[in-house]
Amino acid sequence: MIDFFNSNLVLVQATLAGLVLALSVQVPLRMGVFSFAGAGSYGLGGYAAALLVIHLELNAFEAIGLTMLITAFVGLLLGLVISRLNGLYLAMATVAFDLIISVVAINGGTFTGESTGLYGVIVDFTTTQMFILTLVALVLVALSERGRVGRRSQAVRDDQQLAASAGVNVRRYRLMAFVVSGALGGLAGAMNVMVRTTIGPLDIGFGLIVLALTMIIVGGAMSWKGAVLGAIIFTWLPHFLDFIGEWQNLVYGIIVALAAIFLPRGIHGVIVDIIRSVQRKRRGTLDKPAPDPSDDAGPEELLPTSSGAPSSPPQQPVPGGAAATQLARGAKS
Amino acid sequence: MTVQPTEQGAPTAAPSGNPVLELTDVAVHFGGVKAVDGITLRLEPGLVYGIIGPNGSGKTTLIGAITRLTKLTRGQLLFDGSSYLGLRASGLARLGVARTFQTVRLLPDLDVVQNIMLGFDGRSDRGDAGEPRTAERGSLWGRAIGRSTRPEVADAIARTGLEGFERYYPSELSYGTQRRVEIARAIAMNPRLLLLDEPTAGMNQAERAEISALMRELRSQGLCQLLVEHDVQMMIDTCDYVFAMNTGRLIAEGEPRDVVQNPLVQEAYLGRKWREHA
Numbered sequence: 001m002i003d004f005f006n007s008n009l010v011l012v013q014a015t016l017a018g019l020v021l022a023l024s025v026q027v028p029l030r031m032g033v034f035s036f037a038g039a040g041s042y043g044l045g046g047y048a049a050a051l052l053v054i055h056l057e058l059n060a061f062e063a064i065g066l067t068m069l070i071t072a073f074v075g076l077l078l079g080l081v082i083s084r085l086n087g088l089y090l091a092m093a094t095v096a097f098d099l100i101i102s103v104v105a106i107n108g109g110t111f112t113g114e115s116t117g118l119y120g121v122i123v124d125f126t127t128t129q130m131f132i133l134t135l136v137a138l139v140l141v142a143l144s145e146r147g148r149v150g151r152r153s154q155a156v157r158d159d160q161q162l163a164a165s166a167g168v169n170v171r172r173y174r175l176m177a178f179v180v181s182g183a184l185g186g187l188a189g190a191m192n193v194m195v196r197t198t199i200g201p202l203d204i205g206f207g208l209i210v211l212a213l214t215m216i217i218v219g220g221a222m223s224w225k226g227a228v229l230g231a232i233i234f235t236w237l238p239h240f241l242d243f244i245g246e247w248q249n250l251v252y253g254i255i256v257a258l259a260a261i262f263l264p265r266g267i268h269g270v271i272v273d274i275i276r277s278v279q280r281k282r283r284g285t286l287d288k289p290a291p292d293p294s295d296d297a298g299p300e301e302l303l304p305t306s307s308g309a310p311s312s313p314p315q316q317p318v319p320g321g322a323a324a325t326q327l328a329r330g331a332k333s
Numbered sequence: 334m335t336v337q338p339t340e341q342g343a344p345t346a347a348p349s350g351n352p353v354l355e356l357t358d359v360a361v362h363f364g365g366v367k368a369v370d371g372i373t374l375r376l377e378p379g380l381v382y383g384i385i386g387p388n389g390s391g392k393t394t395l396i397g398a399i400t401r402l403t404k405l406t407r408g409q410l411l412f413d414g415s416s417y418l419g420l421r422a423s424g425l426a427r428l429g430v431a432r433t434f435q436t437v438r439l440l441p442d443l444d445v446v447q448n449i450m451l452g453f454d455g456r457s458d459r460g461d462a463g464e465p466r467t468a469e470r471g472s473l474w475g476r477a478i479g480r481s482t483r484p485e486v487a488d489a490i491a492r493t494g495l496e497g498f499e500r501y502y503p504s505e506l507s508y509g510t511q512r513r514v515e516i517a518r519a520i521a522m523n524p525r526l527l528l529l530d531e532p533t534a535g536m537n538q539a540e541r542a543e544i545s546a547l548m549r550e551l552r553s554q555g556l557c558q559l560l561v562e563h564d565v566q567m568m569i570d571t572c573d574y575v576f577a578m579n580t581g582r583l584i585a586e587g588e589p590r591d592v593v594q595n596p597l598v599q600e601a602y603l604g605r606k607w608r609e610h611a
Contacts, residue, residue, distance in 0.1 A: 151451045154440050161402050162438045164422035165431070166522070167455025222442070280505065 005127075011239060013127055016134040017192040019231035021208065022215040023141050024184035026227045028177040029216065030145070032157030034091045036209045037078055037178065040098035041071040041185025042192075043204030047105060049190035050118040050199050060125035060194055064133070067190040068183045075182020079175040095209065102205040117200025118193075125194040137187060142224045144180075218259040220266025229267050351414060353378050353526050353557040354399065359408030360581075361391075361398050368394040370581035372408075376526070379555045381548055383568045383589065386578035387602050392561045393435050395578070396528050399559075400432050401425050412526070426455050431524035433515040435531050435561075439503040445514050446499045449486050452521035456485075486521050492547060493517040508535035516544065520551070527551065527558045533567060545571045565593055577601070 005012055024038025045067045052063040082093045105112045112118065144150060155163035156173045163170050193199045215234050220226025237255075241248045263270055352375040361369040369391045376382050384392045397403030399410065401422040410417055417425055431452065439448050482499070490496060493513040503511055516532055529548075533541040541564065548558055548571050562568055568575055568589050575592040577585040579601040585592050592598055 148450075148454045151440070151443060151447055151454060154442060155451055158440050158442075159438050161422070162434070162440075164402065165400060165426055165434075166451050166518070167423050167426035169421070169423045276502065279500070283501075 008239075009127060011235060013130060013192075013195045015231055015235040016127075016130050017188050017195075018211065018215065018235050019227060020134055020137055020184055020188035020191065022212050022219070022227040022231050023137065023224065024181045024188060025209075025212040026216045026221055026224065027141060027144075027184065028181045029221045030157065030223075031153045031173060031177045032160075033083070033174050033177040034087055035094040035178065035181060036091060036213070037075060037094040037097050038181045038185035038188075039204070039208035039212055040094070040101045041075060041182045042189040042208055043098070043101040043105065044074060045071045045186030045189030046193040046199040046204060047112060047118065047189075048186070050121045050193050051111075053121050053123050053194070054118065060123045060129070063123065063194075064187065064190045068186045071186025071189075072179045072183040075178040075180075075185075076175065078182070079178030083171065083174045083178060095206075098204075098206065098209060102201055105201045105204065113200070115201055117198060117203070119198045121193050121197045121199070123194050125191070127195065130191050130195060133187065133191060137184060138224060138228070141184075145223060214256050216266070218256060218263070218266055220268025222265065223268050223272075225271075226266045226268035351378075352376055352411070353413065354559075355409075355411040355414075356399070357409040357411075359395070359398055359410065360406045361394050361403055362406040367581045369398060372578075372581075372583055374576060374583070374586070376557050376559060378525075378557050379552060380573045381552050381558045381560060381571055383560045383562060383572035383575040384578060385562065385565065385568060385575060385592070385598070386584075390578040390601070391581040392578055393530055394581075396432065396530050396559075396561060400430060400528065423455075426522065429523070429525035430528070431455075431519035431522040431526070432528040433512075433519050433530055433532055435534075437503075437508065437511045437515055439511055439514055439518075441503055444500050444502050445495060445506075445517075446482055446486065446490070448503070448514055449489055449495075449517045449521050450483070452489070452518035453483055453486050456521070456523050485523065489517040489521040492520060492550075494543060509537065509540050512536060513540075513544075516547070525557065527556055528561075529558065530561045531563065532560070533562065533564060541567055565589075569593070 021038060021042050024041060025036055028035040028038070048070050049063045049067045052058045052066055053060075056063075058066065078094075078097055082090060085093055105117070106115055108114065144153065152163065152166075152168045152173060155166060155168055156170050160170050163173075189199075189204075192203075196203075211234065215230030216227055217230075218233060219228065219230025237252065238248060241251055244251065259266070265272070354376040356372055356374050359369060359372045360367065372395060384395065386392050394403055398405055398408075401417070401420060401424075405418070412425070412428060412430065417428070420428070440451065443451070490499065493516050495510070495513055495517055498506065498510060498514075503514070506514070512532060512535060516529070519527055519529075533544050536544065545567055548560070551558060552573075560568070560572060572589050575586065575589045576583055577592050577595065577598045579597075584597045584601060585595040587595075
């Protein structure tokens with residue numbers, strides 16, 4: 001096992017960096033914020049970490065910590081400017097942010113190394129440390145999907161009016177998505193540059209958006225588990241498809257297209273559906289869903305019926321019905 | 334006009350107290366359409382109020398305006414005597430105003446307990462510093478992963494008769510049961526004012542009676558409620574005082590039976606010709 005990891009160290013490191021990058025896009029998408037700014041934060045984080053190590057000679061953890069603060073702050077500023085946008089407009093604005101980072105990297109003179117990038121980012125940072133940092137980020141993201149924050153994030157994604165009516169400050173949550181995305185993107189970029197020791201314009205840019213999006217489309221955008229699946233699949237797939245040479249991109253494209261068509265919620269979504277289906281079968285008889293009745297009750301409902309109750313379609317008994325009936329009797333008595 | 338419940342539950346005129354909610358000349362215009370136009374009303378603590386009116390009369394828009402989800406064109410909104418025009422909907426919810434929606438709005442990827450927990454999350458008294466940590470509150474890990482059920486949530490489940498449905502997802506429930514989950518979510522917010530927009534739509538007669546009983550029970554605990562409903566019998570059974578709306582304006586108000594028999598209200602629902610032939 002250890003031999004396997006040692007002989008595939010570059011792929012393992014790429015998987016970890018790719019996973020954190022995928023999380024930086026997955027977190028805002030899970031909250032209904034159509035942002036790809038995580039890819040820009042990855043580039044910004046890579047360059048920031050490289051500059052901090054080269055010029056200020058910070059150690060790995062100091063550089064990573066400072067980088068994450070910088071990219072989180074940039075994420076906050078970006079969010080303050082564009083978080084009111086939605087859908088494609090928001091997506092385009094964040095793609096523009098990513099492209100601006102690339103343009104600055106290419107035209108930054110000796111500060112960014114222009115088209116050749118920065119070299120000699122030599123710092124004591126091991127794959128084990130990279131794994132631990134990735135694991136910490138993963139656990140925090142996983143916890144944010146559960147409990148109070150998880151429920152409120154889902155409410156912000158699915159129904160902003162409902163979220164606001166339940167006391168959720170929707171704008172604050174959307175801003176938080178930008179900040180967390182920035183921090184995660186910065187972490188991914190910083191870790192990557194420290195294990196590669198170099199960074200250049202070709203390492204960042206539009207390709208990162210495609211990579212991150214591919215990972216979470218195929219893996220599943222609504223959970224960290226989808227990001228994990230996507231990161232593993234799309235880091236290791238090219239390695240296993242090496243034997244087909246230049247046909248690799250075609251197969252890669254077909255897989256993404258098929259996943260988008262047949263797995264709209266990703267592999268993780270399919271697994272969740274299967275689990276729920278099994279749970280339903282275990283529970284046995286279901287309370288059958290009824291069609292949404294029209295809310296147009298009509299004029300006849302204004303007049304009380306002779307029995308004192310309006311007509312309504314009969315429904316099958318429900319498990320809670322007996323208790324509720326007792327409650328009703330108790331309240332009446 | 335202010336009313337107080339008698340022993341039999343019938344309202345009588347009473348001197349004005351401190352209103353929970355007070356609206357003055359509230360208007361919501363969408364371009365040239367006056368959805369709500371100059372509504373003035375006040376709601377006293379511990380009473381159940383109703384709003385009736387034909388479709389398009391502005392009832393739901395008024396609820397939207399009260400809860401700050403719909404932008405006001407003009408008017409004043411007071412909660413506990415203080416203006417809340419500067420608050421967003423989320424801030425008002427934290428003050429203690431809960432609502433349900435005309436169409437069921439549940440989060441599809443959360444089960445019943447989690448949907449109701451969303452309401453509990455919005456409570457201003459959530460996690461009081463002095464509250465003892467009992468086993469019922471669940472472990473730190475249980476709360477972190479959202480698997481512990483708070484007693485307040487269990488109480489909301491029991492009150493709405495949702496025992497047995499805790500781990501069901503909304504898509505697995507009937508429309509009426511989904512409605513009850515919505516009401517449970519609102520109750521879990523421990524509100525001081527509860528706004529219910531057609532809460533019994535899609536429910537059968539027994540379920541409607543249960544919701545009506547629940548509302549009366551909440552009233553006995555001092556909770557002020559505002560109910561938008563087409564079911565007149567439920568209005569009569571449940572409400573202390575009813576407002577009737579048409580074309581964005583109040584056309585009548587008073588005790589439920591009086592309002593239902595008001596000629597203006599019957600004309601609004603059934604038309605002038607019906608009145609002439611009646």
